[in-house]
Amino acid sequence: MFPVQLKRIHPEPGSLTPVEAMSGLKLGDLAPPERPYVVANMVATVDGRAAIDGKAGPIGDEADRELFQELRTQVDAVLVGAGTVRAENYGRLVKDPERRARRERAGLAPDPLALIASHTGRAEIRDQESIVLEPNPDTLRELREQRGIRSILCEGGPTLNGSMLEAGLVDELFLSLAPKLAGGGVEPGIVRGPGLPKALDLALVSVYEHESCLFLRYRISGSGS
Numbered sequence: 635m636f637p638v639q640l641k642r643i644h645p646e647p648g649s650l651t652p653v654e655a656m657s658g659l660k661l662g663d664l665a666p667p668e669r670p671y672v673v674a675n676m677v678a679t680v681d682g683r684a685a686i687d688g689k690a691g692p693i694g695d696e697a698d699r700e701l702f703q704e705l706r707t708q709v710d711a712v713l714v715g716a717g718t719v720r721a722e723n724y725g726r727l728v729k730d731p732e733r734r735a736r737r738e739r740a741g742l743a744p745d746p747l748a749l750i751a752s753h754t755g756r757a758e759i760r761d762q763e764s765i766v767l768e769p770n771p772d773t774l775r776e777l778r779e780q781r782g783i784r785s786i787l788c789e790g791g792p793t794l795n796g797s798m799l800e801a802g803l804v805d806e807l808f809l810s811l812a813p814k815l816a817g818g819g820v821e822p823g824i825v826r827g828p829g830l831p832k833a834l835d836l837a838l839v840s841v842y843e844h845e846s847c848l849f850l851r852y853r854i855s856g857s858g859s
């Protein structure tokens with residue numbers, strides 16, 4: 635099987651594998667003093683839906699899944715909302731031994747710390763220990779000071795994204811824009827909740843393309859870092 639080859643459109647044209655595209659990001663080096671650096675990763679249809687029939691899986695393609703897995707090799711911890719853990723039946727975050735070895739070569743623990751955002755505690759990740767918390771400036775500071783966590787990948791869902799963005803706790807957004815239209819229905823967009831006090835400005839960092847799917851990386855202005 636040939637590896638997925640991504641076309642880089644921005645900043646400069648090129649051709650890379652997902653491993654090449656998502657290696658050496660050194661996200662922890664970007665952390666502000668008081669908390670870890672936080673990047674969110676989401677996939678959406680062109681009409682902005684973050685789920686089809688209650689799941690994200692049908693939206694993304696093979697390249698999206700590989701990039702999603704590779705991003706997990708770049709962070710100290712992965713944060714997921716309890717609604718997503720329940721909907722998506724989450725298991726061990728980095729299953730592939732090669733990816734765990736790559737994490738170790740990059741100076742990270744073989745498995746990222748698994749964090750579940752929940753008020754009720756009604757969620758569990760299979761085959762991996764996890765910590766349940768209410769993410770806010772205080773709990774993120776504790777993760778930094780007491781556990782040395784310098785980078786977090788937030789995998790949503792939309793409710794968690796809404797509360798994290800509202801609190802100014804997200805520094806970047808990785809968005810896969812899948813070449814699909816989901817149509818009407820009740821599925822959320824990538825952010826939901828009471829609304830942000832003001833619209834946040836984003837700056838484009840990079841764009842990759844694979845079979846009409848766009849992989850966008852944005853820096854978020856006014857995120858507190």
Ligand SMILES: NC(=O)c1ccc[n+]([C@@H]2O[C@H](COP(=O)([O-])OP(=O)(O)OC[C@H]3O[C@@H](n4cnc5c(N)ncnc54)[C@H](OP(=O)(O)O)[C@@H]3O)[C@@H](O)[C@H]2O)c1
Pocket residue numbers: 675676677678683684685688689690691693714715716717718719721722751752753754755756757767768769789790791792793794795797798822826
């Ligand atoms: N397209 C994508 O990339 C993507 C990614 C993830 C999920 N999804 C989809 O999104 C849907 C789930 O949406 P959702 O909005 O329910 O997901 P969610 O944000 O994962 O879950 C919401 C739940 O997470 C907990 N939570 C969120 N923010 C919290 C905070 N600041 N403090 C404490 N707890 C917090 C609460 O759990 P408790 O109820 O336990 O208190 C809340 O009920 C599913 O269909 C899933 O497939 C799509």
